[in-house]
Amino acid sequence: MGALVSRDLKLAVRAGGGFGLGVAFFLILVSMVSFGVGPQGDLLSRISTGMLWVGAILSCLLSLDRIFALDWEDGSLELLATSPLPLELVVLAKALVHWLTTGLPLVFASPIFGALLNLEGPGYIAIAFSLLVGTPALSMIGAFGAALTVGIKRGGLLLSLLVLPFYVPTLIFGALMARTGANGSDYTSYLLLLSGITCGTIALLPFAAAAVLKINLR
Amino acid sequence: MNSLWQYANPRKFNDTADKILPWIAVLSTTCLFTGLTWGAFFTPPAERFQDSVKIIYLHVPSAMMAINAWLMMLAASLIWLVRRHYVSAMAARAAAPVGIVMTLIAMVTGAIWGQPTWGTWWAWDPRLTSFLILFMFYIGYVALWSAIENDDIAADLTSILCLVGSVFAVLSRYAVNFWNQGLHQGASLSLDREKNVADVYYTPLLLCIAGFALVFIALVLLRTRTEIHARRIRSLQLRERGDDNA
Numbered sequence: 001m002g003a004l005v006s007r008d009l010k011l012a013v014r015a016g017g018g019f020g021l022g023v024a025f026f027l028i029l030v031s032m033v034s035f036g037v038g039p040q041g042d043l044l045s046r047i048s049t050g051m052l053w054v055g056a057i058l059s060c061l062l063s064l065d066r067i068f069a070l071d072w073e074d075g076s077l078e079l080l081a082t083s084p085l086p087l088e089l090v091v092l093a094k095a096l097v098h099w100l101t102t103g104l105p106l107v108f109a110s111p112i113f114g115a116l117l118n119l120e121g122p123g124y125i126a127i128a129f130s131l132l133v134g135t136p137a138l139s140m141i142g143a144f145g146a147a148l149t150v151g152i153k154r155g156g157l158l159l160s161l162l163v164l165p166f167y168v169p170t171l172i173f174g175a176l177m178a179r180t181g182a183n184g185s186d187y188t189s190y191l192l193l194l195s196g197i198t199c200g201t202i203a204l205l206p207f208a209a210a211a212v213l214k215i216n217l218r
Numbered sequence: 219m220n221s222l223w224q225y226a227n228p229r230k231f232n233d234t235a236d237k238i239l240p241w242i243a244v245l246s247t248t249c250l251f252t253g254l255t256w257g258a259f260f261t262p263p264a265e266r267f268q269d270s271v272k273i274i275y276l277h278v279p280s281a282m283m284a285i286n287a288w289l290m291m292l293a294a295s296l297i298w299l300v301r302r303h304y305v306s307a308m309a310a311r312a313a314a315p316v317g318i319v320m321t322l323i324a325m326v327t328g329a330i331w332g333q334p335t336w337g338t339w340w341a342w343d344p345r346l347t348s349f350l351i352l353f354m355f356y357i358g359y360v361a362l363w364s365a366i367e368n369d370d371i372a373a374d375l376t377s378i379l380c381l382v383g384s385v386f387a388v389l390s391r392y393a394v395n396f397w398n399q400g401l402h403q404g405a406s407l408s409l410d411r412e413k414n415v416a417d418v419y420y421t422p423l424l425l426c427i428a429g430f431a432l433v434f435i436a437l438v439l440l441r442t443r444t445e446i447h448a449r450r451i452r453s454l455q456l457r458e459r460g461d462d463n464a
Contacts, residue, residue: 144382148375152365161361162379165354166386169393176396193396197389208382215374 001089004080008097011070022059022102023109029055030113041118048117049178052127053134055113056106057167060138063102064163065156067094067146068213077150081217087210092202095136095143103135119182126181130194134174137198140205141166147209151216170197226303228446235439242439246432253425261418273331275423279430281324284352287317287434291359292384295377305442307373308449310380311363312441316434318356325349344394351390355383369449 033051037043071077080090110131111124119127145163149155177190225231257275294310297303328346329339340346362379366372 148362148379149365151371155365158361158365162358165351165358165390166383168351168390169386172393172397205382208378212375212378215371215378218371
């Protein structure tokens, strides 16, 4: 499993277009928001946490079809399926690499982009913390969606259509946690709910995703 | 032989569907006609809502059927995954568009009712929001069905989508409660008679609910039967082409 993770990480870094792209998209999205709603500071700071979370979800979505598509096309997914490593762990490794290349950079970038959106003082830690807890769930749900649509040519739009409703609970609790933190209140309850969703998806969705991959590989 | 599973045989299913479809159609039309006429013309306007209360004869039954259709798809998907009965997968596929229409009816009648009563067409109330999310799940389900050419793979994938989607739909239903407080009223019907809608509206509403349920059953039977016929025609055509080549 470690070998698979390091192979995919190397591929993502060396092949280019994987690592920094999500963050760059995030930056563009944040500036588009200010162009769209206008430069008033108080308005921006009120919507900042929500926009950062929506931005995180969109930049996550952008790279989802990469999770399995390349391995599907050159046949290495079939080799992985016949290898002694259970397919569930393959899925978990793929989701982990996706998180390391898109979710984790967003966690570090979010306070900087928060400054662009005039985020309130206590919100900087809250937004980074909520993204750190919430983005693994986004990658895991995304891996399930990518496994569903891996056999479909030009399935990108369908993938977004399928995955976005699944993101609703994560988005609600993550954005609530960040907003409560930005207001300076205690966000422990939302933190617990968000981590519950993350732990639940990591525990259960690899099985669903592996089952779906087996159907697609049949 | 006398078990429910005999209807897993497509021919048996179609024979039975042929026999009972006219009855269900007549019964559902009667229920809906009586319920709607009774509800619309022979019940008094409510104290605070005036005549707008009468939209519940469409709103409540369609909202109930929107959720029940998804539950029926969930049950059919489970049966397909466990027992591999083709009729079950086809019934799940047949129910989805009916469910979409039910969800749309519920949302549109709700908006028409909400405009004079709440003063707005749409509010981000937990119930409205969860219906919007349910609508998105329906669309994804239908889109996945139509995107895959191989029927068996499509049935497998959509079944798993339906199972996982149900978990997330329930999760979203309770997540939106944290996110906004509602202005929707509570349940219109419950076993506890005290909480029910007023007695004058009760019987016509029950008739309308029965009518909507029967319409749903009739449409699912009809669409499943059509799908069975379509598949048989396709396989016959394939066999004929095979004979030509031989």
